[in-house]
Amino acid sequence: KNEVEQSPQNLTAQEGEFITINCSYSVGISALHWLQQHPGGGIVSLFMLSSGKKKHGRLIATINIQEKHSSLHITASHPRDSAVYICAVIDTDKLIFGTGTRLQVFP
């Protein structure tokens, strides 16, 4: 069993839909990253959080440390949101990555 599990693996949506991507982990962590990888391959950090909730534009990330679960929400999704979203947990001095959720948003 992977230490970081993401669901779903693939997700398609119509423009404007509300999107939720889930991340569950089995290790003790100090914080969690949500990352975005575009088709070209480059990775951008969206959020780093260790408790509660963070919001940036149409993106919202939440984490429940007791339940070892985090969610990434995208409101009013847009085709430019199409990417792979990766959850990564910080275990002392290294990152442990999930396998990613591939999101495609159609106009």
Add this chain to the structure above:
Amino acid sequence: DGGITQSPKYLFRKEGQNVTLSCEQNLNHDAMYWYRQDPGQGLRLIYYSQIVNDFQKGDIAEGYSVSREKKESFPLTVTSAQKNPTAFYLCASSIDPRSAYEQYFGPGTRLTVT
């Protein structure tokens, strides 16, 4: 503009050849990392360096070597000993060498070995 550059974006080599992937950063970060990404798998750590002239093996270091002679540069050599070298390679850096917080990623190099 500060950032991480990796070159080239695409690299092709014949089996049995060593190949070196470049990673340069001008963020003044102490820590640098090399990851490998394969389809259907999460990124896996190959090597990391917390300070110049020092580096540690990650989870999948076999068949790879690195050097850290300058703060800005952390090249990765994929040797002929690496059984499955074809993959997407990502370099990252972070300001704090004691933790994995706030890693910044480069654009990646896709290596194909035939």
